[in-house]
Amino acid sequence: xxxxxxxxxxxxxxxxxxxxxxxxxxxxxxxxxxxxxxxxxxxxxxxxxxxxxxxxxxxxxxxxxxxxxxxxxxxxxxxxxxxxxxxxxxxxxxxxxxxxxxxxxxxxxxxxxxxxxxxxxxxxxxxxxxxxxxxxxxxxxxxxxxxxxxxxxxxxxxxxxxxxxxxxxxxxxxxxxxxxxxxxxxxxxxxxxxxxxxxxxxxxxxxxxxxxxxxxxxxxxxxxxxxxxxxxxxxxxxxxxxxxxxxxxxxxxxxxxxxxxxxxxxxxxxxxxxxxxxxxxxxxxxxxxxxxxxxxxxxxxxxxxxxxxxxxxxxxxxxxxxxxxxxxxxxxxxxxxxxxxxxxxxxxxxxxxxxxxxxxxxxxxxxxxxxxxxxxxxxxxxxxxxxxxxxxxxxxxxxxxxxxxxxxxxxxxxxxxxxxxxxxxxxxxxxxxxxxxxxxxxxxxxxxxxxxxxxxxxxxxxxx
Numbered sequence: 335x336x337x338x339x340x341x342x343x344x345x346x347x348x349x350x351x352x353x354x355x356x357x358x359x360x361x362x363x364x365x366x367x368x369x370x371x372x373x374x375x376x377x378x379x380x381x382x383x384x385x386x387x388x389x390x391x392x393x394x395x396x397x398x399x400x401x402x403x404x405x406x407x408x409x410x411x412x413x414x415x416x417x418x419x420x421x422x423x424x425x426x427x428x429x430x431x432x433x434x435x436x437x438x439x440x441x442x443x444x445x446x447x448x449x450x451x452x453x454x455x456x457x458x459x460x461x462x463x464x465x466x467x468x469x470x471x472x473x474x475x476x477x478x479x480x481x482x483x484x485x486x487x488x489x490x491x492x493x494x495x496x497x498x499x500x501x502x503x504x505x506x507x508x509x510x511x512x513x514x515x516x517x518x519x520x521x522x523x524x525x526x527x528x529x530x531x532x533x534x535x536x537x538x539x540x541x542x543x544x545x546x547x548x549x550x551x552x553x554x555x556x557x558x559x560x561x562x563x564x565x566x567x568x569x570x571x572x573x574x575x576x577x578x579x580x581x582x583x584x585x586x587x588x589x590x591x592x593x594x595x596x597x598x599x600x601x602x603x604x605x606x607x608x609x610x611x612x613x614x615x616x617x618x619x620x621x622x623x624x625x626x627x628x629x630x631x632x633x634x635x636x637x638x639x640x641x642x643x644x645x646x647x648x649x650x651x652x653x654x655x656x657x658x659x660x661x662x663x664x665x666x667x668x669x670x671x672x673x674x675x676x677x678x679x680x681x682x683x684x685x686x687x688x689x690x691x692x693x694x695x696x697x698x699x700x701x702x703x704x705x706x707x708x709x710x711x712x713x714x715x716x717x718x719x720x721x722x723x724x725x726x727x728x729x730x731x732x733x734x735x736x737x738x739x740x741x742x743x744x745x746x747x748x749x750x751x752x753x754x755x756x757x758x759x760x761x762x763x764x765x766x767x768x769x770x771x772x773x774x775x776x777x778x779x780x781x782x783x784x785x786x787x788x789x790x791x792x793x794x795x796x797x798x
Contacts, residue, residue: 375409375410375411376407376408376409376410377408377409377410377427378408378685379408379595379685380651380654380680380683380685380686381591381592381595381651382408382430382592382595382596383406383408385588385589385591385592386406386408386425386443387401387406388585388588389436389439389440389443389585389588389589390404390406390423390440390443390447392525392526392527393440393443393444393447393521393522393525393527394447395525396447396520396521396522396524396525397447397448397450397451397517397521398451399447399450399451403421404421404422404423404450405421405422405423406423406424406425407422407423407424407425408424408425408427409424409425409426409427410426410427410600411426411427411428412427412428412431412600413426413428414426414428414429414432415428415429416429416442416443416446417446418446418447418449418450419450420450420453423443423446423447423450425439425442425443427596427600429442430592430593430596431593431596431597431600433535433589433593434534435531435581435586435589436531436581436582436585436586436588436589437527437528437530437531437581438531438532438534438535439531439589440522440527440531441518441522441529441530441531441532441533441534441535442532442535444518444519444521444522444527444529444532445514445515445518445532446514446518447518447521448513448514448515448516448517448518448521449510449514451517451521452510452513452514452517511563512563512566515532515563515566515567515570516566516567516570518532519532519567519570519571519574522574522576523574523575523576526576526579527576527579528571528574528576528577528578528579528580529567529570529571529574529576529577530571530577530578532567532571533564533567533568533571536563536564536567537564537568590617591616591617591620593617594617594618594620594621595617595620595621595624597621597625598620598621598622598623598624598625598627598628599624599628602624602625602626602628602629603625605618605621605622605624605625606622606625606626606629608621608622609621609622609625616642616645616646619638619641619642620642620652622638623635623638623639623642623655624655626638627655627659632659632660632662632663635659636656636659636660639652639655639656639659640656643656648679649679650675650676650677650679650680650683650686651676653672653673653675653676653679654672654673654676654686654689656672657669657670657671657672657673657676657689657690657693658673658689660672661673661689661692661693661696666693666696666697667697669693670690670693670694670697673686673689673690673693674690676689676690677690677709682716684712684713684714684716684717684720684723685713685717685720687709687710687712687713687716688709688710688713688720688722688723688726690706690709691706691707691709691710691713691723691726691727691730692706692726693706694706694709695707695710695726695729695730695733700734703730703733703734704734706726706730707727707730707731707734710723710726710727710730711727714727718746719750721747721750721751724743724744724746724747724750725743725744725747727743728740728741728743728744728747731743737767738764738766738767738768738774739764739768739774741760741761741763741764741767741778742760742761742764742768742774742777742778744756744760744764745757745758745759745760745761745764745778745781746777746781748760749761749781749784749785754785754788754790754791755785755790755791757781757785758781758782758785758786758788758791761778761779761781761782761785762778762782764778765778765779765782
């Protein structure tokens with residue numbers, strides 16, 4: 335890690351989707367109109383991220399974009415929205431829940447990919463002017479406050495983020511929107527997908543055109559809609575050879591599971607009602623298990639999960655969920671086995687390793703703590719921008735009285751979270767305690783060099 339450069343501020347915090355539970359009660363019922371004060375959070379979930387990536391990759395390829403260079407963010411909010419900017423594409427949970435098919439969601443993704451490929455934000459500079467990175471960091475801090483048990487503080491941080499101002503600054507012109515429609519349709523065609531989903535999605539929300547801007551969903555504030563745009567897009571799509579291409583059954587399966595999972599976390603009451611239906615399918619029962627977990631009924635949730643595992647013993651996400659429930663309800667020793675199983679089944683998923691590492695460092699045996707440290711380091715080798723993993727690693731090093739490494743991990747945590755002053759303080763302490771020229775010493779030194787002359791740090795030193 336010592337060779338990595340700190341050329342730019344690294345992005346957002348990483349944590350499991352289950353953390354949205356801490357903020358979900360604050361979201362309230364689905365709004366009848368857009369509300370700019372709605373709390374939201376940047377959330378992480380391996381299963382949903384994988385689905386979004388699989389939906390997006392054929393469109394990235396069609397647009398000539400390198401998939402690995404684009405970070406897909408999942409924003410926890412009931413607002414119907416999505417946005418894209420240099421190296422980033424974000425999808426809101428509200429948008430996913432409103433999409434009726436994979437093709438509708440891919441249609442919106444294709445439109446956002448067109449903005450990326452067209453460099454609309456990059457050329458006009460809206461992303462930097464809007465302060466998107468501070469927004470993402472605020473979202474991460476909001477989730478971390480909830481993680482620490484201070485739900486009220488998490489809600490304040492999330493709701494006060496400058497997100498809606500950022501979207502206003504990023505608003506595209508109608509000309510750019512029309513170009514993105516046409517380019518998105520072309521990418522869908524090139525990927526062998528129908529463009530009808532994009533038309534249908536816009537058509538479903540045609541009524542937003544007549545609303546005053548403040549009453550529109552966020553997506554239609556930053557992406558102005560018009561009937562003429564919809565009809566021009568429809569005319570183009572109907573002439574394309576893949577207009578009648580059906581959704582791939584596997585895509586439908588993934589999409590249904592993704593929506594069910596979000597429903598269980600965000601609308602547990604709805605999920606439980608659906609579970610009462612006779613012969614409920616897998617997504618419905620999966621959502622019901624999550625809903626019972628959210629409603630503080632761990633035994634009922636675990637019973638449902640065990641029944642699902644009897645049918646799908648190789649499903650890493652069921653093992654992940656079982657381990658998470660056991661851990662969160664104080665059954666730490668029991669959580670270890672299912673979390674190990676999830677990592678065995680999906681070894682390249684760093685978030686699953688973070689869950690296992692968190693459990694291991696919470697156990698009383700020193701050998702378990704040391705193994706937890708190894709799991710967290712492996713996760714960070716796979717995704718070094720996971721601030722939760724750095725915080726847990728600092729906690730584990732502190733428990734093992736490895737002071738230099740604990741301060742180094744804390745410096746990494748603060749650097750990712752955007753607190754450069756604290757990152758500098760802890761990196762200086764780490765550098766004094768660590769053996770010179772080790773990878774961690776060099777990395778701490780990199781943080782010092784990257785932050786000591788930063789304007790933010792200089793202002794803090796002056797008390798400004």
